[in-house]
Amino acid sequence: MFSRAYRAAITLPPLIWVVLFLLIPYGLLFCYSFWSVSPSQTIVHSWTLDNYRELFRVNVYLQTLVRSMWIAARVMTFSLLLGYPLAYFLSFYAGPRKDLFYQLVIIPLWVSYLVRAYAWKTILGSDGVLNTLLQYVHLTKHPLEFLLYSPFAVVLTLTHIYTPFTVLPIYAALEHIPRNLVEASHDLGASPLQTFWRVIFPLSIPGVLAGATFAFVLSLGDFLAPLLLGGPSGIMISNIVVSLFGAAYNWPLGAAISLCMLILVVSLLFLSEKLEKKWSFR
């Protein structure tokens, strides 16, 4: 159909891109994770498993990883709890204003992530909007400290940022449900609530899984929100990786942690795709 030259011409650029910016860096990351740092701060290019032993020996790494997963799980849950009803409303009840509402969901994505994280800082800070308001109405005497520099602040901010990522796939899944299935369910005697749980929700599961994966994976690797709003108790695994590659100058350990994260995330993506396939019927 197309000449070999033509096919080569369209395949080659993306191939080069993938090799140059994905495969080679991952290869280097892999190699680094088995190397070590000498006391004189140079990379020793001899193979060792020390980094991986270190990772499991020092509590703080595993603790931070578990904390990161716990934060990501909460972000995922809250994003789904907020995103599902919104997507459901958009798909079933927004009527002619559907497109407008859809745009309203997307617009926050145009605002820089950094700006939104900073915005929460001004809201949650001890002299922030929320504390000033609470003191003004005499709900508290002193500013509430747990609002900022805490896992709470991180979960709140990440939920705000990633909710649109759950709304969109759920909305798409709901839009794909033929409306005559809803009518058929009512026709067979199912109330609106029964119809939701027996027909609409099961058929929207692929969207829920996609949204959950987005929210979880993106939060798990997040680095800015804990840096700006997390404080010492809200440190996440990416912050540790950043400091290992930076100030601590321990690239091999940083690479080992990154590789573990990568394996975790890729397995999650793989699992979620499997589940999505299982729950789609087209």
Next chain:
Amino acid sequence: MATTTEPVVTSAKAGLQPLLAIRNVAKSFGRNPVLRDISLQIAEGEFLTILGESGSGKTTLLRIIAGFESADSGEILMEGERLDVLPPYRRRVNTVFQNYALFPHLTVEENVGYGLRVTKLPKTEIADRVTEALAMVKMTAFAKSKPAKISGGQQQRIALARALVNRPRLLLLDEPLSALDANLRRQMQVELKSLQREVGISFVFVTHDQEEAMVMSDRIALLRMGELEQVASPREIYSHPATAYTAQFIGHTNLLRGEIKSGIVHCNSLSWRVGLPEGPALFSLRPENIRIVPPATDNADVNVVTFHGKIRHQAFHGATELLQVVCDDGHTLSVRTATREQRQGDLHLEFSPMDAVPVRESAISTSGERG
């Protein structure tokens, strides 16, 4: 306003009050009227077909009975009680959807049992009734399959079983056979009709296919541009169409426009006696009621109208053929006769005046005339 022939109830099962009474139902979408003042009754155990072209409002009427749309005015009663005020899930009416609307995430068995499960019947009863329903449509072997794994005809049967298992008072069918190929379709027409007799549930069947309507129905309600054109049994509607539209839509016909003067119709060069008032008149004459006769019988019998014509076109239909015959006066008539190889020259033709059925002009001339 089209008058409707009084319902001819074909079975003795019909009680004093109809199962379903539709009274003066009207519906518009925006400024576009879809149904105007529809009144129709459906008897217990009756197979009623709502027949109409696309856009005639037939599906809307069905959706109003099912409860998916609400009428702007008028009411619907089931056994004397208001049906139109109930939500769809409280009506003892079930629907077989045009593209079946089977739940893709449930097995055949779960689909059929859906209506029983949501009404929280005991598990054993559900299992028994599902088994029975699957046996009724001969789909027992596919109980554990997902809908995507079975053919269109099989999905059709499951949709039917899923509706009938709830023992509705009335079953609505929205062009359920339109997605099937011709052979399967004919087979399903027969099966559906015998199934309906077996279960004794009233069926309201929506279709645009007049042949299908004729084969299956006890009565046909012909809908045109949101109004009932005629409601009658297939035989009645075919042999005594009330309007020119009905005559043309159901079967094939010749419309003869004439003038009645002192008891005699003058239609082009033809004339015959009728007992109708003076003035312009329109008659429907079915092509099969015109006979080709040997020249010898060309006499002045008062009980037949005779004329001559030449064949302009001949269409072979298997057992019969349809001839376009140009009469001496220049008008063309369709004639249906048994197939014969050679036919040429002048034909001698005749028909009985009783076969020329007077019909009313249809209110608004149809856009695409069908014959």
